[in-house]
Amino acid sequence: MARRDVESRYRGALLGRVWMFLSPLLMLLVYTFVFGHVLKSRWGSDQDTASFALALFSGLLLNGILGDCLSRAASVVHGHANYVKKLVFPLEVLPLSLLLSSLVNALFGYLILMMLMPLLGHPLTWGVLLLPFFILPFLLCVGGLSYVIAALGAYFRDVNQIVQFFLVLTLFLSPVLYPLTALPEDVRPYLALNPLTIPVEMIRSVLFGTPMPASMQVIAYFAASCLVALLGLGMFLRVKDGFADVL
Structure with missing residues (x-):
């Protein structure tokens, strides 16, 4: 289903699967122009535009997974009504397929990122091999949230509107568009509650040598992600028998 x-997404398009590479590249160029040249944003006073663009792009790819999964999860049950009504089908596959699909698109984005880094003065290190382990807890968290939103979205159409507001909030209350050091120290721990904050900081640490989050924060995030995944799946399995009645 993920495949x-x-x-x-690309069926019938003139360029076909080329868009899998072209879309993230165009997104990188647009954000570089807007934030790097127009708004002149930087992570530090000595950072050049290319380095800022790469750091920004690394966080936006994670935000893309979160936004794509949660926004589509709200209507995934209604979008597969035939599976709910007429087939003996494991409905818990539906949110999972959204996650895998979003991950595939993000992987092409990270491939482009790692191809551009050496060209722009950021040589790759063996630390990039840790990226899958740093992304895994984020995927568990997004998967759990997708199950919750899919379950609620089947019963309440208003969920989609709430999710859109939540996604805007998570983006601007995370270090995707700005560094954590831009905020007062007493505020920074609260941003760790954002599902984007810890994984974005871990990935930038591996790719660009920025400070790694505290080990206790990383452990807590991994434990919380596992809990969210289990609770989300449990909630979905508990209420899925009623989906046919509301469709």
């Missing part, structure tokens, strides 16, 4: 979902 079909990825293919359906």
Whole structure:
């Protein structure tokens, strides 16, 4: 289902699967122009535009996974009504397929990022091999949230509107568009509650040598992600028998 979902995005397009590479590259160029040249944003006074663009892009790719999964999860049950009504089908696969589909698109983005880094003065290190381990707890968290939103979205159409507001909030209350050091120290621990904050900081630490989050924060995030994944799946399995009645 994830493969079909990825293919359906580009089916009929003139460039076809080329968009899997072209879309993240265009996004990188647009954000570089807006934030790097127009707004002249920087992580530090000595950082050049190219370095800022790469650091920004690394966080936006994670935000893309979160936004794509949660925004589509709100309507995923209604979008597959035939599976709910007429087939003996494991409905818990639906949110999972959204996550895998979003991950595939993000992987192409990270591939482009790692191709550009050496060209722009940021040589890759062996630390990039740790990226899958740093992304894993983020995927668990997003998967759990997707199950919760999919379950609620089947019963309440208003969930989609709430999710859109939540996604805007998570983006601007995370270190995707700015560094944590730009905030007062007493505020920074609260941003760790954002599902984007810890994984964005870990990935930038591996790729660009920025400070790694505190070990206790990393452990707490991993434990919380596992808990969210289990609770989300448990909630979905508990209420899925009623989906046919509301569709």
